[in-house]
Amino acid sequence: MITGILLEVILPIFILIGFGVLMQRAFQLDLYTLAKINFYYITPAAVFMSMYESEMSPELLGTVVLFYTIYVLILYLIGRFTSKRLKFTRGMQAAFTNSLILDNSGNYGLPVNDLAFRGDPMAGSVQALIMSLQSLLTFTYGVISIQGAKTEGLYRQALIGFLKMPVPYALILGLVLHALYVPLPEFVLRPLIYADQSLVAIALLTLGAQIMKYPLRLHRKEVYLSVLLRLLAAPAIGIGVVLVLGMKGIPAQALIIASGMPVGVNTSILAEEYQNEPDFAAQTVLLSTILNVFTITGLITLAKLVA
Incomplete structure (x- = not known):
């Protein structure tokens, strides 16, 4: 299990990040353009496809949404309380809280889920829904909180900015077309599939280039605090919510593992x-x-013991 995770999940991720670092060092990539490609094309296509191809019962869907709502709300309160106690600036408060509630449930969580559950369709559906909810949160609260901070709390401007974002519309459209069983013509479906399949590579290459621009500074205590809460407090909250909701079996295990993403x-x-x-x-x-x-290796083992 541990060897499989390291070789089949962790190593490919770091190879892609490494390529981003090397390309930034060699070519000085335009990070603004890379962010635009991710923001306005790759991610909306991936969110649309995850909703359009989703397979989950209404009952399980409701339970997962309830879990995610409680889980994120607790993390949000922790982030706001901590950032205010430490007297962060408005912009830093938004960044710190985002680092707690916006995790890597897609290009990291999906392959971890697939490996841990050996491609079980139920576990995969749970993780796909978590990824979709995470995308919705990212491009609603995540965007509005940052824009609100940048505009000195003028949330009307932030809301207008959010309404210009493509991801929420992609999510709603994917859900509607899925519910109505609307088939897409090949000339529409194929570009969406290509964009969806490129998500992991493009996002991680972008991250590698950003890391090269912003090298790790070991003296930043707020970074350590964020990572500590993300990797230890978040999965503890996830386990607690699963137990309170009385969930068992593969869905419960999938949610516990999903709560431990970076x-x-x-x-x-x-x-x-x-x-x-x-x-x-x-x-x-x-x-x-x-x-x-x-x-994550310890959490996978713990999830199967708890649930």
């Missing part, structure tokens, strides 16, 4: 897009992903 790449992409603490965001993503090598 800080999401989208956190760094958002920070770069809006120039809000991109240095902090890139470092939390890097450090949490490195340390997740150790925490």
Whole structure:
């Protein structure tokens, strides 16, 4: 199990991040353009496809949504309380809270889920829904919180900015077409599939380039605090919510494992897009992903014992 995770999940991720680092060093990539590609094309296509192809019963869907709502709300309260106690700036408060509630449930969580459950369709559906909810959260609260911070709390402007984002519309459209069983013509479906399949590579290459621009600074205590809460407090909350809801079996195990993902790449992409603490965001993503090598292996074992 441990060897499989290291060779089939962790190593490919770090190879892609490494390529991003090397390409940034050699060519000085345009990070703004990379962020735009992720933000306006790759991610919306991936979210649409995950909703359009989703397979889950209404009952399980409702339970997963309830779990995720409680889980994120607790993390949000922890993030806000901690950042206010430490007297962070408005922009840093938004970045710190985002680092706790926006995790890497897609390009990291999906392959971890697939390996841990040997491709079980139920576990895969749960993880796909978590990824979709995470994307919705990222491009609603994540965007609005940063824009609100950048506009000195003028949330009307932030809301207008959010309404210009493509991901929420992609999510709703995917759900509607799925519910109505609307077939897509091949000339529409094929570009969406290509974009969806490129998500992992493009996002991680972008992260590698950002890491090269914002190298790890070991003296930043707020980075350590964020990573500690993300990798230890978040899965503890996930286990607690699963137990309170009385969930058992594969869905419960999948949710516990999903709660232990590192800080999401989208956190760094958002920070770069809006120039809000991109240095902090890139470092939390890097450090949490490195340390997740150790925490996720233990969490997979624990999930099967608890649930």
